[in-house]
Amino acid sequence: MLEKNIDSIVSANAKDLAKAANNPMLDRLILNEERIIAIADATRKIIDLPDILGNIDKMWQRPNGLKIGQQRVPLGLVGIIYEARPNVTVDAAVLCIKSGNACLLRGGSDAIYSNLELVRLMRLALKSVGLPAEAIEIISDPSRESATQMMKLNQYLDVLIPRGGAGLIKSVVQNATVPVIETGSGNCHIYIDEYADLEMGLDILFNAKTQRPSVCNACESLVVHSKVANEFLTQLAEQNTGIELRGDERTQAIIPCTPATDEDFYEEYNDLILSIKIVDGLDEAIDHINEHSTKHSESIVTKDYKNSQKFLQRINSAVVYINASTRFTDGYEFGFGAEIGISTQKLHARGPMGIEALTTTKYIVYGNGQIRK
Amino acid sequence: MLEKNIDSIVSANAKDLAKAANNPMLDRLILNEERIIAIADATRKIIDLPDILGNIDKMWQRPNGLKIGQQRVPLGLVGIIYEARPNVTVDAAVLCIKSGNACLLRGGSDAIYSNLELVRLMRLALKSVGLPAEAIEIISDPSRESATQMMKLNQYLDVLIPRGGAGLIKSVVQNATVPVIETGSGNCHIYIDEYADLEMGLDILFNAKTQRPSVCNACESLVVHSKVANEFLTQLAEQNTGIELRGDERTQAIIPCTPATDEDFYEEYNDLILSIKIVDGLDEAIDHINEHSTKHSESIVTKDYKNSQKFLQRINSAVVYINASTRFTDGYEFGFGAEIGISTQKLHARGPMGIEALTTTKYIVYGNGQIRK
Structure with missing residues (x-):
């Protein structure tokens, strides 16, 4: 349905682009033939995933003969509040439909024309296969008030998932009375242990920091044991990687770098910047990480079993x-075949969320007539 | 520790009872030797349950050789807001400790002296086995403000569980910014199908309605198919059970009963009252139940496989x-060996919650050096 209507999507998108001429995020808004085909391909991949609805995860029998089973069922109505990228409109809706849910979408005003057209086409697609078009709804008024109202729809919404920047997520967590799944920011750490294979450490650090610096599973902070700090940091500095290094005092004594402030160690840069902390042992490393991380993803490089x-x-x-x-923290890399987000909260789902996170039991x-004694 | 200090508990409890002389809920407040021994026995049963912490629920290998496991771990700090019964203080704290969590308790002002003494003793017990006393904390100021503040402690609390009446639960759901597990009220239905074994239906209905009418898994509403309504309701009325029957118009034409209002069908009586609705088919029964239930527990009585x-x-x-x-909706009856409450929400835990509901993964x-391509 999307591929057959590329022209109508592109022309709706043009209206959004016209409004957004000076928007620095402009590239994220653009829908062209290539991107629309990619969205359709991604949709087909989700459709091909195994169906988990109706599965009985476990079943047991009680001494009184009752057989109790736990069956996987849809959540019901899933609300999703997101920002500019119009591909999220399709991705979120398709994941909800695949998991048996209806969805209520609330995208950003920047992409409103694109979003409305994508939803119109998806509803036609639902109808064409005998499903109710109402299973995908979008809020056509992308005002702040509509978002706030949506956060209080306890009578209708079973869950609310914010997808976007830290500001959006914080606003939803603070204001929603509907249950929220917090998808998260990532201040991810790599710890180079005193028993690390330093070459492996450099490979992992470069990959986690530079392969895609703008995403939540990118590394933001390096923690390194003092016994190997000299050698490791010198090699790091020599490689001229284009990463801005922000080191603590001990780091500054070893390599040229920007002095790190306390705030640096709490920062998710999403950019080619790396904070560096030297520690004298594993316990100190663990304490430092648990204090400063956003509880997303952390990695140790070591040859030592106990550590x-x-x-x-x-x-x-x-x-x-x-x-x-840390770049492997991702629904596809984990083998889930899809991803609705990465949860940094502990309730319901933690880590990459696939289809199962959109279901309940x-x-x-x-x-055969049991009554309670 | 509790059984060795019965005197100090009883004397703290006496201070609460003195304040509460005119409280109609007085019985729920009382702690005497028999009740304290029962609390200690329940504690020992929880201690004897299997440990699930550290278990790897599943583990798989990806094509790149990464081995990914999902390990069961504590939630962290669990907040519990509850009302009068001081036994909840011990029960909630012990379940939290058994599942590896610390807990922050906030009981009602009615039981404050009893609660403080019970917590003092439990902290001594923790210390005596080398655990940190701080794993059990109680808010000593049982004011409304302290509860409201607790609901916003996102930085510290991983989850908040309200245990008590509908008013308390609603207040927590409306005001908390911390993730909440809603434990619920139960407007539970029994549906007598046209193909029901009517004798079994009467047994189940009586059990669900009368065995303990004050609890959330008691039946509040009977739905009966019109083809068997005459026979079933006549038998029900003849039995003189002491249940006040509140019927819809069609019921009123069959048996003497109080006319049911629209509100009756939404009501959780927690008393010997039963609303009755006659329907003409299974679809109508299902629609009626899904519209009026609190999504707790419902039962069909039928001999028909398809229905x-x-x-x-x-x-x-x-x-x-x-x-x-419906009276079997209970952590003990389900075989969990314990119960922290019955969740009527869909996220994280649904239905009776045992130890596992107090953990995450x-x-x-x-x-061995994997980097993302």
Whole structure:
């Protein structure tokens, strides 16, 4: 349906682009033939994922003969509040439909014409296969008031998922009375242990920092053991990677770098900037990370078995790695085949969320006349 | 520790009872030797439950060799806001400790002296086995302001669980910015299908309505198919059960009863009152129940296979029964060995919540130098 209507999408998109001539985020708004085909391809991949609805995750029998099963069912009505990128409109709606949910979308005003046209086409597609068009609804008034009202629709919405920058997410968490799944910002750490393979450490650090610096699973902060700091940091500085290094005092004594402030260690740069902290042991590294991280993804580079296990055990984040890049925190990389976001909260879903995070369970109980004594 | 200090608990409790001389809920406040021993026994049962912390629920390997496991870990700091009964102080704290969490308790002002003494003793017990006493904290000022402040402690609290009446729960849902698990009120339905075994139907209805009318899994509303309404309702009326029957117009034409208002069908009586609705088919029954229920527990009584499956499939509640009493919606009856409450929301936990509902997971990833391409 999308590929057959590229012209109508592009012309709706043109109206958004005309409004946004001076918007620095302009590129994110653009829909052209290539991007529309990519969106349609992504949709087909989601359609091809296995269906999990109706599955009985487990079932057991009680001494009184009751058989109790836990069955996977849709959440119901999923609300999604998001910002400029119009591809999120299709992605979010398709994930909701695949998981058996209806959705209420509220995109940003920048992309309103594109979003309305995409929703119109998706509703036609639903109808064409005998599904109710009403399963995808979009709020046509992208004002601040409409967002605030949406956050209080407890009677209708089963969950609200914000997708966008830190400001949007904070506003939803603060104002919503509907249950929220917080998708998160990532101040991700790489810790170079005293027993690290330093070459592997450099590879992992470069990958996590530079492969795509603007995303939430990119590394923002390097923690390095004092015993290997000299060698590791010197190699890092020699490589001229274009990364701005912001080091603590001990780092400044080893390599040329910008002095790091306290705030630097809390910062998610989403840019080619790296904060650096030198520690004297694993415990100090773990404490530093748990204090400053956003509880997204952290990785230790080490050859030591005991240290690797302690790091896994004690780091309080959604995903904890041994000897791998934090960039793998992603629904596709985890093998889920899709991703609705990465949860940094602990309730319901934590880490990359695939289709299953958009479902819930209900208990089904088979009896033959049991009453409670 | 509790059984060794019965005197100090009883004397703290006496101070609460002195304040509450005219309180109609007085019985719920009382702590005597028998009740304290019962609390200690319940605590030992929770201690004996299997430990689930650290379990890897699943683990898989990706084509790039990454091994990804999902490990069960504590939530962190669990907040619990509850009302008068001081036994909840012990029960909630012990469940939190068993699941590896710290807890912040906020009980009602009625039981403040009892609660403070129980917490003092539990903290001594923690210390005596080498655990930090700070893992159990109680707010000593049981004012409305302290509750409101607690609901906004996003920086510290991982989850907030209200335990108490509908007013308390509503206030928490409306005001909390911390993630909440809503434990619920129950307007539970029994549906007597046209193919029901009527004798089984009467047994189940009586059990669900009268075995303990004050609790959330008690039946509040009977829905009966018109083809069997005459026979079933006549038998019900003849039994003189002491239940006040509130029927719709068609019911009034069959048996003597109070006329039911529209509000009756939304009501959780928690008393020996039953609303009755006659329907002409299963679809009408399902629609009526989904419209009026609090999404807690509903049961169909039928001998028909197809109707039983349709009811399971289409009823939108935490627990759906075939041929059994709704009174089984309970962590102990489900075999969980404990219960922190019954969730009527869909996120994180739905239905009876045992120890597992007080935990979350984190992903642990074993690599050997993987970087993202």
